[in-house]
Amino acid sequence: MSKFTAVSFARYKASGTRIVMCTAYDVAQARIAQAAGIDCILVGDSLGNTTLGLGSTVPVDVDDMVRATAAVSRGAQESFIVADLPFMSYQASFTDGMYNAARLLKEGGAAAVKLEGASKAALTLTEGLVEAGVPVIGHLGLTPQSVNALGGYRVQGKDEEAAAELLAGALALDGIGVVAIVLECIPAELAHAVTAAVDCATIGIGAGRDCDGEIQVFHDLCGLGGDFRPRHTRRFTEGGQALTAALAAYAAAVRSGEFPGEEQTVHVDAAVVERAQSFVDSVLEGDDTGA
Numbered sequence: 001m002s003k004f005t006a007v008s009f010a011r012y013k014a015s016g017t018r019i020v021m022c023t024a025y026d027v028a029q030a031r032i033a034q035a036a037g038i039d040c041i042l043v044g045d046s047l048g049n050t051t052l053g054l055g056s057t058v059p060v061d062v063d064d065m066v067r068a069t070a071a072v073s074r075g076a077q078e079s080f081i082v083a084d085l086p087f088m089s090y091q092a093s094f095t096d097g098m099y100n101a102a103r104l105l106k107e108g109g110a111a112a113v114k115l116e117g118a119s120k121a122a123l124t125l126t127e128g129l130v131e132a133g134v135p136v137i138g139h140l141g142l143t144p145q146s147v148n149a150l151g152g153y154r155v156q157g158k159d160e161e162a163a164a165e166l167l168a169g170a171l172a173l174d175g176i177g178v179v180a181i182v183l184e185c186i187p188a189e190l191a192h193a194v195t196a197a198v199d200c201a202t203i204g205i206g207a208g209r210d211c212d213g214e215i216q217v218f219h220d221l222c223g224l225g226g227d228f229r230p231r232h233t234r235r236f237t238e239g240g241q242a243l244t245a246a247l248a249a250y251a252a253a254v255r256s257g258e259f260p261g262e263e264q265t266v267h268v269d270a271a272v273v274e275r276a277q278s279f280v281d282s283v284l285e286g287d288d289t290g291a
């Protein structure tokens with residue numbers, strides 16, 4: 001299979017090959033995602049929820065994203081890695097946005113960046129990045145960085161006006177040259193219409209089956225989210241339960257004295273320890289010849 005790159009989004013869309021994406025936030029998850037044949041890994045600012053235990057993505061900053069992106073890049077060296085520009089990393093100024101995107105590429109090793117919304121700041125930055133040769137992914141619908149303005153995590157684009165606004169945003173991003181647009185939590189019919197209207201690929205999450213690809217959060221797919229079970233996802237394994245059982249088995253083995261066993265143990269000749277002991281004794285007695 002050839003390596004997935006920025007141009008693969010358009011090729012996959014043209015050939016009807018569905019694009020598979022998931023998030024990852026550290027080396028171990030990145031290795032797993034790459035080994036599983038995931039086409040493209042997103043270092044999402046959802047790391048605020050999944051990894052840092054925050055209530056939203058709003059507090060996530062550029063340093064958080066750079067550190068996580070660098071770890072994922074080291075764990076999945078063959079993969080196409082996209083990093084999120086976190087909340088307020090570009091809204092204050094275009095220069096901030098260019099600088100912060102550059103950090104995600106230069107320090108984090110990302111190949112592309114994703115940013116939420118189709119505001120003036122988002123469109124201007126997208127234009128600057130595309131012009132500078134940076135692949136950009138847009139993100140419309142439920143944009144979690146705007147949770148305070150949206151009044152919660154709700155399905156978006158349900159009425160005519162909201163649907164038209166979303167479609168207009170998608171066309172604007174597409175016109176600038178994004179490689180893909182994530183469509184989060186919108187009705188399937190609207191996702192279908194956007195997918196048909198734009199040249200770039202659409203990547204759904206809670207957006208039905210008609211997008212050009214799908215993205216899901218690693219922790220949701222692997223059952224690592226505790227009791228949190230969003231409607232738009234499916235647990236393909238109960239990883240939390242499997243890992244809890246593994247650690248409980250470890251604890252039991254330590255307590256019973258069964259672990260560590262012979263396999264985890266290194267030995268040395270008893271004479272070495274005896275000589276070390278007599279050296280320590282002589283030092284403690286003040287005889288520094290060690291004899």
Ligand code: KIV
Pocket residue numbers: 023042043044045046047084139182184205215216217
């Ligand atoms: O941060 C994230 O994980 C995302 C995906 C849910 C699309 O933006």
